[in-house]
Amino acid sequence: MKLPEQIEAKRIILTGLNNPSFEIAKQIYAVVDKSRNRLREWLPWVDRTNSAEDEYTNFLVEWCKAHWEAEEGFAYLIISKETKQILGCVDIFNISQKNISGEIGYWLSDDAEGNGYMKEAVCALENESFNAGINRIVIKNDTKNLRSVHVTEQCGYVLEGVMRQDVWDEYHQRLRDTNIWAKLKSDKEKE
Numbered sequence: 800m801k802l803p804e805q806i807e808a809k810r811i812i813l814t815g816l817n818n819p820s821f822e823i824a825k826q827i828y829a830v831v832d833k834s835r836n837r838l839r840e841w842l843p844w845v846d847r848t849n850s851a852e853d854e855y856t857n858f859l860v861e862w863c864k865a866h867w868e869a870e871e872g873f874a875y876l877i878i879s880k881e882t883k884q885i886l887g888c889v890d891i892f893n894i895s896q897k898n899i900s901g902e903i904g905y906w907l908s909d910d911a912e913g914n915g916y917m918k919e920a921v922c923a924l925e926n927e928s929f930n931a932g933i934n935r936i937v938i939k940n941d942t943k944n945l946r947s948v949h950v951t952e953q954c955g956y957v958l959e960g961v962m963r964q965d966v967w968d969e970y971h972q973r974l975r976d977t978n979i980w981a982k983l984k985s986d987k988e989k990e
C-alpha cells in the first residue's frame with residue numbers, strides 16, 4: 800500500500816516525511832521544543848527528543864523513512880498554506896496489509912491549537928488511506944486527554960472500548976486508561 804507524498808486540504812498541506820533532510824529536522828525540532836511543556840504531558844517521545852540530531856535520527860530516519868519504505872507507516876508534516884509554517888504532524892502507523900488496518904496519531908504546535916487544523920488533517924489523511932485500500936482506522940487516546948478525545952468525536956470515530964490501566968504514564972505517574980476509537984471505510988461512505 801502506498802500513500803501520496805503530498806495531500807492537500809482546504810487550509811493545509813500534508814507533506815510526506817518519506818525522505819527528510821537534516822534541515823527539516825532542525826525546523827521540526829524548533830517547533831517541538833517551543834511546544835514542549837504542553838506536548839510532553841501526552842507524548843512520551845518529547846522528553847527523549849532533546850536536539851535536532853535526536854529528531855533526525857530517532858524520528859525522521861529510524862521511524863518516518865524506514866516505515867515509509869516498508870509501507871508500514873506514513874508520517875506527514877502539517878503545513879499552513881497561508882504562512883508555510885509547520886503546524887504539527889499527523890501519521891498513520893501500525894499498518895497491517897493483512898488486516899487492511901492502521902492507526903492515526905497527531906500533535907499540533909502551541910500556536911496552531913484551537914483552529915480546527917487537526918480535524919482537517921485527520922479527515923484528509925483518512926480519505927487517502929481508505930482510497931489506498933485501508934478498511935479500518937484506529938485512534939487511541941488517554942481518557943483524560945480531552946482535546947484529543949474531542950478531535951476523535953468531531954471526526955466521527957466510534958468509541959469501541961476502554962483499555963483500563965494499560966500503559967504506565969510517566970508524566971502523570973499513574974497507569975492510564977486508553978480509549979480505542981475506530982472508523983471503517985463503510986462508516987466513511989455513510990458520512
Ligand SMILES: CC(C)(COP(=O)(O)OP(=O)(O)OC[C@H]1O[C@@H](n2cnc3c(N)ncnc32)[C@H](O)[C@@H]1OP(=O)(O)O)[C@@H](O)C(=O)NCCC(=O)NCCS
Nearest residue numbers: 838841905906907912913914915916917918939940946947
Ligand atoms: C490533540 C490536539 C491535536 C487537538 O488540537 P485542537 O486544536 O484542539 O484540534 P483541532 O485542530 O481539530 O481544533 C479544534 C478546535 O478548533 C476550533 N476551531 C476554530 N476554527 C475552526 C475551524 N475553522 N474549523 C474547525 N474548528 C475550528 C474548534 O471550535 C475546536 O475547538 P472547540 O470545539 O474545543 O471549541 C492538540 O491538543 C495537541 O497537539 N495535543 C497535544 C498532543 C496530543 O495530545 N496528541 C494526541 C495524542 S493521542
